[in-house]
Amino acid sequence: MDTTARPFIFLLSAIQLALFLSAFSLLSADPSLPRPDATLFKKPYIRLGKVAGQLDMKYQLSKDNQEGVLYSRWTRVRFKKDSRLLLLNNYKIYLGYAVALHSGQLYLSTQDYHKTVKPLLTPQVFTGNRKLRTIVIDPGHGGKNPGCINKSLGMLEKDFTLDLAFRLKTLLERRGYRVFLTRESDRTVENQNRAFFANKVKADLFVCLHFNSVQSRSVKGIETYTFTPRNQPSTARSRLIDEDKKLFPPNAHDAWSTLVGFYVQRQLIKTMGWVDRGLKRARFSMMIDLQCPGILVEGGFFSNYEEARRIKTISQRIQLAEAIANGILTYHETLNRITNPN
Ligand SMILES: [Zn+2]
Structure with a gap:
C-alpha cells in the first residue's frame, strides 16, 4: 500500500466520523433541553448562572463557591455543591444528580433543569393535558x-389510608371534582390494578x-413522591441502574406530577407544621402503568410515637386531608392561569 495516502484516508475517516457523530447527536438531542455547558460525570450539565438567565432570575454564588442562589422578587432557589437537595423558598426538593463545582462555577444537570427546576418555576412552557376534572x-x-403497623397504639396503615381517602374525597367532591377511590373497603388490591383503574376512569x-x-x-415528618423521570436514579439511590433508562407511561406527565407534588408537599408542611422530608422520586409499582400525573x-x-398519636387523632387527619385538597386546588389554579393567561 502507498504509505503517502494514509494521512488523507485518516483525515477523511475522521471527517466522516465527526459528521456521523453530529448527525447522531442531532437525532438524539431533546430540542427543549438547553445546550449543555459541560460534561461532568459523563452527563450534560448547565451553569447555574445560565439557568438564572434562562428563567429571567438573578443569581448569586457564595464567596466560597459552595452555594448558588437563583432569586426573583418572590422566589429563592438554593443549590449546594455536591448536594441533591435544593430549597425552593425553604421547601425541600430532591434532584436526580448532585450539583457540581467545575472551574469555580456551580453546575446543574440538564436533566434536573428540565425535569425539576423548569416545571416548578416555568410550568407554562410544558404542554400536555392541563385539565383537572377526575381525580x-x-x-x-x-x-x-x-x-x-403500630402495635402499642393498635394502628394498621390500611385503615388510616382509607379514612384519609374518604375525607379527601368529600373535600374534593365539594369543590366539584369527579372522585373515585381504588378501594372503598378493607380489601386486597394489586398495586398494578390501582393504575389500571385510574386509566380506566380517565x-x-x-x-x-x-x-x-x-x-x-x-x-x-411528611414526604411526597412523584414517579422518577427517565435516566435518573430514584431519591433512595445515587447510581443509575438499567431500570432508570426505561421510559414508563407516567413519564409523559413528569412536569405536571412534579408541580402538583410540590404544591401538595408544601401545603402539608404549611398546614401541619411537621418535619419537611421533601419532594422525592421513586418508581412505585402502583404508578408504573399510570397514564396521568400522579403523586404519593x-x-x-x-x-414515631408522637407522630403516630397525631395521625390517630381525627382533627389531625381532617387537617391532613384539607392540606392535600388545598395543594391540589393550587395546582388547578396554576393550570388555569397558564392555560388562560390574563
Ligand atoms: Zn404504605
Missing part, C-alpha cells in the same frame, strides 16, 4: 396487606395515600 385517590394497602390526577415506618423511632403522599411515621 382517583388510592388508599394504600388493604385486605391481606395491612401496610405498616383520571386527570392519581393520588396515593400512605403512612411511613422505619427502624429508627426518632425519624418523623407519606403522611407521617407510624414508627
Whole structure:
C-alpha cells in the first residue's frame, strides 16, 4: 500500500466520523433541553448562572463557591455543591444528580433543569393535558396487606389510608371534582390494578395515600413522591441502574406530577407544621402503568410515637386531608392561569 495516502484516508475517516457523530447527536438531542455547558460525570450539565438567565432570575454564588442562589422578587432557589437537595423558598426538593463545582462555577444537570427546576418555576412552557376534572385517590394497602403497623397504639396503615381517602374525597367532591377511590373497603388490591383503574376512569390526577415506618423511632415528618423521570436514579439511590433508562407511561406527565407534588408537599408542611422530608422520586409499582400525573403522599411515621398519636387523632387527619385538597386546588389554579393567561 502507498504509505503517502494514509494521512488523507485518516483525515477523511475522521471527517466522516465527526459528521456521523453530529448527525447522531442531532437525532438524539431533546430540542427543549438547553445546550449543555459541560460534561461532568459523563452527563450534560448547565451553569447555574445560565439557568438564572434562562428563567429571567438573578443569581448569586457564595464567596466560597459552595452555594448558588437563583432569586426573583418572590422566589429563592438554593443549590449546594455536591448536594441533591435544593430549597425552593425553604421547601425541600430532591434532584436526580448532585450539583457540581467545575472551574469555580456551580453546575446543574440538564436533566434536573428540565425535569425539576423548569416545571416548578416555568410550568407554562410544558404542554400536555392541563385539565383537572377526575381525580382517583388510592388508599394504600388493604385486605391481606395491612401496610405498616403500630402495635402499642393498635394502628394498621390500611385503615388510616382509607379514612384519609374518604375525607379527601368529600373535600374534593365539594369543590366539584369527579372522585373515585381504588378501594372503598378493607380489601386486597394489586398495586398494578390501582393504575389500571385510574386509566380506566380517565383520571386527570392519581393520588396515593400512605403512612411511613422505619427502624429508627426518632425519624418523623411528611414526604411526597412523584414517579422518577427517565435516566435518573430514584431519591433512595445515587447510581443509575438499567431500570432508570426505561421510559414508563407516567413519564409523559413528569412536569405536571412534579408541580402538583410540590404544591401538595408544601401545603402539608404549611398546614401541619411537621418535619419537611421533601419532594422525592421513586418508581412505585402502583404508578408504573399510570397514564396521568400522579403523586404519593407519606403522611407521617407510624414508627414515631408522637407522630403516630397525631395521625390517630381525627382533627389531625381532617387537617391532613384539607392540606392535600388545598395543594391540589393550587395546582388547578396554576393550570388555569397558564392555560388562560390574563
Ligand atoms: Zn404504605
